[in-house]
Amino acid sequence: MAKTGQLAAFKLGEAKTAMVNLPAQFVTAKSANSKEQRYSKLVDYANNTEKIDDNNNASVTQVMDLKEQFDVEGYATRSSATTEQEPIFSSDKLHYNNHDISILRQRLDKAQDNGNNIHELAFSLRGDWLVKNKLYDPETRLIDQDKLKHAQQEVAEILINKGFVLPLGENEQDVVWFGVIHQDTDHLNMHLWFAKESKETRPEMLKQSGPHKGEPTGVIPLDTIELAKRHFRNQLMTNYERQKRTDVLKNLGHLKKEIISSSGEIFEDTRYIDQIKAIYHALPKDQKSRWQVGNSTLTATNTKMSKANYLTNQLLDDFFQNKLHAEYSDFKQLGRKFDEFNVEDQGVMRKGQTKLSDNKDAELRKQLANKLYRYLGQIEDNELEDTDKKIKKVKSRMKERSERPNGNTQNKSSLKRNRIQNKNSSSNHNNATLAKIPSEEYTQSMPKNNHAISKISRLWRQDIRADTNAERKFLRNQRKVEREQKVEELETLDDGRHRTI
Numbered sequence: 001m002a003k004t005g006q007l008a009a010f011k012l013g014e015a016k017t018a019m020v021n022l023p024a025q026f027v028t029a030k031s032a033n034s035k036e037q038r039y040s041k042l043v044d045y046a047n048n049t050e051k052i053d054d055n056n057n058a059s060v061t062q063v064m065d066l067k068e069q070f071d072v073e074g075y076a077t078r079s080s081a082t083t084e085q086e087p088i089f090s091s092d093k094l095h096y097n098n099h100d101i102s103i104l105r106q107r108l109d110k111a112q113d114n115g116n117n118i119h120e121l122a123f124s125l126r127g128d129w130l131v132k133n134k135l136y137d138p139e140t141r142l143i144d145q146d147k148l149k150h151a152q153q154e155v156a157e158i159l160i161n162k163g164f165v166l167p168l169g170e171n172e173q174d175v176v177w178f179g180v181i182h183q184d185t186d187h188l189n190m191h192l193w194f195a196k197e198s199k200e201t202r203p204e205m206l207k208q209s210g211p212h213k214g215e216p217t218g219v220i221p222l223d224t225i226e227l228a229k230r231h232f233r234n235q236l237m238t239n240y241e242r243q244k245r246t247d248v249l250k251n252l253g254h255l256k257k258e259i260i261s262s263s264g265e266i267f268e269d270t271r272y273i274d275q276i277k278a279i280y281h282a283l284p285k286d287q288k289s290r291w292q293v294g295n296s297t298l299t300a301t302n303t304k305m306s307k308a309n310y311l312t313n314q315l316l317d318d319f320f321q322n323k324l325h326a327e328y329s330d331f332k333q334l335g336r337k338f339d340e341f342n343v344e345d346q347g348v349m350r351k352g353q354t355k356l357s358d359n360k361d362a363e364l365r366k367q368l369a370n371k372l373y374r375y376l377g378q379i380e381d382n383e384l385e386d387t388d389k390k391i392k393k394v395k396s397r398m399k400e401r402s403e404r405p406n407g408n409t410q411n412k413s414s415l416k417r418n419r420i421q422n423k424n425s426s427s428n429h430n431n432a433t434l435a436k437i438p439s440e441e442y443t444q445s446m447p448k449n450n451h452a453i454s455k456i457s458r459l460w461r462q463d464i465r466a467d468t469n470a471e472r473k474f475l476r477n478q479r480k481v482e483r484e485q486k487v488e489e490l491e492t493l494d495d496g497r498h499r500t501i
Contacts, residue, residue: 007183007184010183010186012138014126014127019233019347024225026118026120028216028218029111029112029114030115038112040106040108042193043101043104043105082180082183083143087180087181088104089152094150110197114196114198115215115216116195116196116199118194119194121225121228123152123191124185125188130188132238133241143181147236148181151235151236158224159220160194163225164217165205166202175194175196176194178192179191179192179193200216248341252334252335252338252360255330264461267454269322272318275314276372279372280376282311283308287304287305292370293370297362309369312369312373316368331360332357335355335358339356339357342356371460
C-alpha cells in the first residue's frame, strides 16, 4: 500500500481485495535497549495542526516495521495520519488526553524496564469493504472511528487473553495497550500495541532454551490471530452483510443433513454393490475395529486406508452424480458463494489456504465414509461371499439371455424398442440389436435381499433416525426453555406492576 499524502482518500474499485489483515510482530526489550529505543516513543503529545515529520509522507509498500517505528517521533499520533485531536484510545477510553498519554508512556517504559516484549497487530481495511459496511463515506471522507475502535477493543482482549499459553497479564491491570487509526494510505490502517507491565516470572511464559532463554515468549499462534481477525470483521459488518453470510452457512448445514439423510439410498440401488464389496476388501483387516479416515482426507495417499478411501471417494462421486445430483450441486454452489464472501472480507487467499467450499465438501465425504466403514466393520466375510454368489448367478443369467437374440425372456421395454428399430433396420441389424441387454435390466435383476447389504442399510437408517430424533428433542427442549423464560419475564413484570400500585 502507498501513502496518499491526503487523509481518508482511500482507493476504491479493487476487485477481490476488499479487506486484508496484516500479520502481528513484536520487539523484545533486549533488542530495543541495545538500540537505545524506548517503547514510549511510539506515542507523543502530537499537535494535529503541525506535521511531525515530512518523511511520513514518503511512499511505502507495506506498514512500517515495528523496529523502524521507534525512529519516528510520535509515530502513532502523527498529524499526517490522524484526524482526531486525541487519536489514542485503549480499553477504558476512546480518546486519550495529554494526562492519559503521560501515564501510558510511563507504563510502556515500565514494561520495557521489566524485560517484556511489545507486540503490534496491524489491520488494513480496503475502501470498498468500508463503504459496503457503512464505515466510510467516500464523498465526505467521514469514517465511523468510534465503531472501529470498539471492534479493536474486543480484538485486544482476545489477543491478550488467548494469544499465549497463559493470559499475558497476571490480572486485568497488568497489560498496557493502546490503539490508533491511520488514514494517510490508500487503505485505512489500524494499529494495536500491547505489553505486559510487571516482570514475567511464570515458566510457561518464558523461553526455556536457546539464545533467548529466560526471555518472554513472543510469537502469537496464527490460529489466535485468525480468530481475532474474524471477530473484528464480524463486529464491523452491517446486519445485512452478516445475515447474508449466516443464511448461506445455515443452508449449507441443512443441505448437508439432507444429503446424509438420503445417503441410505446407496444400498437400495444394486449398481453400487460391487463398489461396496471392493471397498470392504480394500480395508486393512488388521485394523477392522478402527476403520476410519482419521485426520487426513479421502484423497490422502501413503496410508493403510488410502486404497479404501480412494474407492469410497469414487463411490461417492458416482452416488452424488446419479442419486443426489440436485442436492449435491446446490451444496457445492452455496460453498462457492461463501468463498466469494471470504474474498470480499479477507482479500485474495494466500498460497496453500483451502477454500471453505473444499473444506465443507471434504467434511461431508469424510462423515459418510466413516459411517460406511463403521457398518462394514459389523459384517463378516462370509456375508459378502453370499452376495458375491448371488451377483455371479445374475451375471451368468444375463449372459445366457444375451446369447438368445430372439428369446421370449426379454422384458417388454426391450421388445418395444426393438419393434420401433425394426421399421428402419435390416434383419441382420435387428438381430444384433436384440442381442443387446439394457444396463437397467442388470440393475433391476440384482439380488434385493442379500444379507450383508440389507444389514448395513438397516443400521444406517437406524442411525439417521436416531440423529433426527435427537435433534428434534433438542429443538423441543430449547423452545420449551424459551417459553418458560417468557412466562417468567411476564410474571416478574406483573409482580412489579402490583408492587408499584
